[in-house]
Each structure stands twice: as C-alpha cells, then as structure tokens.
Amino acid sequence: MDRIPILQVGDFLLVSIQVDMHDRLAMTLQDDLADQVVSKRASGVLIDISSLEVVDSFIGRMLGNMASMARVLGAEAVVVGMQPAVAITIVELGLSLTNVRTALNVDKGMELLRALVNPAAEEGGREHDQD
Amino acid sequence: MNTTKTDTVPVRTGEDTVRARQRVKAWMAELRFSLVEQTKMATAVSELARNAVVHGGGGSARLELMADGGRTGIRVTFEDQGPGTADIEKALKGGFSTGGGLGLGLSGARRLVNEFEIWSEPGKGTRVTITRWK
Numbered sequence: 001m002d003r004i005p006i007l008q009v010g011d012f013l014l015v016s017i018q019v020d021m022h023d024r025l026a027m028t029l030q031d032d033l034a035d036q037v038v039s040k041r042a043s044g045v046l047i048d049i050s051s052l053e054v055v056d057s058f059i060g061r062m063l064g065n066m067a068s069m070a071r072v073l074g075a076e077a078v079v080v081g082m083q084p085a086v087a088i089t090i091v092e093l094g095l096s097l098t099n100v101r102t103a104l105n106v107d108k109g110m111e112l113l114r115a116l117v118n119p120a121a122e123e124g125g126r127e128h129d130q131d
Numbered sequence: 132m133n134t135t136k137t138d139t140v141p142v143r144t145g146e147d148t149v150r151a152r153q154r155v156k157a158w159m160a161e162l163r164f165s166l167v168e169q170t171k172m173a174t175a176v177s178e179l180a181r182n183a184v185v186h187g188g189g190g191s192a193r194l195e196l197m198a199d200g201g202r203t204g205i206r207v208t209f210e211d212q213g214p215g216t217a218d219i220e221k222a223l224k225g226g227f228s229t230g231g232g233l234g235l236g237l238s239g240a241r242r243l244v245n246e247f248e249i250w251s252e253p254g255k256g257t258r259v260t261i262t263r264w265k
Contacts, residue, residue, distance in 0.1 A: 020149050020152075021149075022144075022145035022146050022148060022149045023145040023148070023181070024145050025145075053156065053173070054156075054170065054173050054174050054177055055174070056174050056177040056178050056181070056239075057178060057235040057236060058177075058181060083170075084167075085166045085169070085170040086170060088167050088171075089167070089170045089243065092171065092242050092243055093174060093178075093235060093239040093242065093243060094238065094239050094242065095235065095239075
C-alpha cells in the first residue's frame with residue numbers, strides 16, 4: 001500500500017490510518033492532505049489513528065504538521081481514536097502535541113469539527129451563548 | 132543472566148524500522164508483557180532504528196530474550212558504522228538533532244526503557260542497547 005486514502009464527507013476530509021506507517025508513507029499523506037484541503041475546499045479534517053499501535057516522535061511530528069497545515073489553509077483538524085497505551089507512551093516520550101486537537105472517537109471528532117467550523121449552527125439555540 | 136533467544140534484523144530503510152518495532156512487539160506479546168510495556172518498547176525501537184537509518188547510514192538490530200533469575204526481559208542492540216558522535220551527552224539532551232527530527236529520538240527512547248547504554252565514536256559508528264524487564 002503506497003498511499004493512505006483520503007475520503008471526502010461533505011466539507012470534511014476523513015483520513016483513517018489503517019497501516020503501520022513508515023516515514024515516507026507519512027510524508028506522502030502529509031503532502032496529499034495539503035493538496036486535497038485546497039482542491040476539495042475542505043473546512044475540516046478528521047484523522048483517525050485508532051489502528052496505530054506506535055506513535056513515535058516522527059509520526060507525532062507529522063500529526064502536528066498536518067494539523068498546523070490544515071489550519072494555515074483555513075481548515076480545522078481533529079485527531080481521533082488514540083489508543084490509551086499510545087497516549088501514555090507519547091507523554092513519557094516527551095511529545096506534547098499541543099497544537100493538535102484531539103477527540104475520543106470519530107463521532108466525537110465529527111461533533112467537534114462541526115462546532116469548530118460553524119459554531120453558531122451547532123446544537124440549535126446555543127448560537128446566542130457566544131460573545 | 133541467560134539469553135534464551137536471539138534474532139537479528141536489518142535496519143536500512145523506513146520499512147525496516149516498521150518491521151523491527153513489529154517484531155519486538157510480537158515477541159513481547161508472546162511473553163505477555165502488558166500492552167503499555169509493549170508500546171513503550173516498540174516506540175523506543177522505532178526511534179533508535181530510525182536514528183540508525185537516518186544518522187548511521189543503516190545498520191542492524193539484534194533482539195535478545197533474557198532470563199535473569201525469575202524475571203524475563205527483552206534487549207535490543209542497534210549498531211551502525213555511521214559517522215558516530217563525540218558528544219553523546221549533547222545527543223542525549225532532548226531537542227538536539229542534526230537530522231531534522233524533533234531531537235527526541237535518543238532522549239525519548241531512554242525514558243521508555245529500563246536500561247539504556249550507548250557507545251559512539253566519531254568515524255566508527257554508534258551502538259545503543261535498550262532493555263525492558265517484565
């Protein structure tokens with residue numbers, strides 16, 4: 001498998017990483033995602049890492065890059081599904097992922113993305129709570 | 132202390148790095164290390180294998196299953212014949228990197244294991260040994 005597929009769901013792009021990525025594959029994904037955010041005019045990106053058993057400093061940096069890149073291109077990004085053992089490990093490793101928004105699973109991530117992209121419309125009558 | 136099983140895998144490419152961490156994780160799963168222990172060791176292996184590929188021009192990883200009294204451990208030794216470094220202390224400080232990474236490779240790997248040993252000599256190469264006990 002030479003590429004991680006990127007699916008379009010409405011205005012969002014959905015990436016589900018189902019393979020143990022080597023570095024080059026991760027770089028390709030990063031480039032592909034930047035291209036597609038622009039070409040599909042995406043307003044949000046959801047990255048599902050629930051199948052990843054190892055997130056080392058390189059993959060962590062790549063996740064951070066993808067989130068930052070999406071933001072620079074005008075889209076919001078959320079990383080979802082991190083395994084608990086992976087979370088424990090990256091904290092000990094020293095990876096903070098401070099610039100990466102995360103959510104527990106795809107459902108929560110989609111909810112968060114919708115709220116980020118269109119805060120006024122989320123959950124009906126809450127629009128006047130802002131400001 | 133006895134070595135009860137060994138295996139040597141090449142670490143020359145990014146794909147080798149993936150294979151090395153998967154092999155170590157599989158060994159540890161077989162030994163019923165906890166998932167967190169497997170993940171920490173596999174992540175350390177990934178960092179050090181990448182270092183050998185990126186900084187050392189490729190090398191090898193030797194896996195050893197250790198038995199010491201009642202406890203079991205897994206040890207992995209990475210060896211390359213790359214440029215090495217004269218300043219190990221500096222290389223071990225998080226944030227230092229000449230390879231364009233986050234510089235967490237060595238320092239991060241050390242935090243994830245029980246034992247960590249490094250030898251490096253300019254012009255000769257680098258050898259890093261990590262062990263995780265159950």
